[in-house]
């Protein structure tokens with residue numbers, strides 16, 4: 616009885632780990648692209664490897680001083696795999712960090728950051 620329980624717990628852990636490795640959302644492409652030098656963008660676009668759950672998926676924009684800059688509400692497109700948010704007003708020259716926190720439809724949360732530079 617006890618051995619059966621241990622065996623099924625081990626199997627459950629294995630299945631959970633395998634599922635995570637196979638399916639959590641990773642970034643496939645972004646606009647602006649990572650480390651790009653661009654004119655002030657009108658929006659941020661991040662395309663993920665799987666569909667997202669919008670209420671639990673958010674983009675944050677941090678300015679050259681590290682302070683958060685308010686951006687518009689995110690929306691999903693391209694079969695819910697692309698998260699887009701409008702950037703309000705022109706951004707001053709400098710390096711910006713995009714931080715993303717997303718929940719994919721399989722229930723896994725992932726997050727990360729990347730940077731782009733606004734040209735003078």
Ligand SMILES: [Cu+2]
Nearest residue numbers: 638639721723
């Ligand atoms: Cu997943």
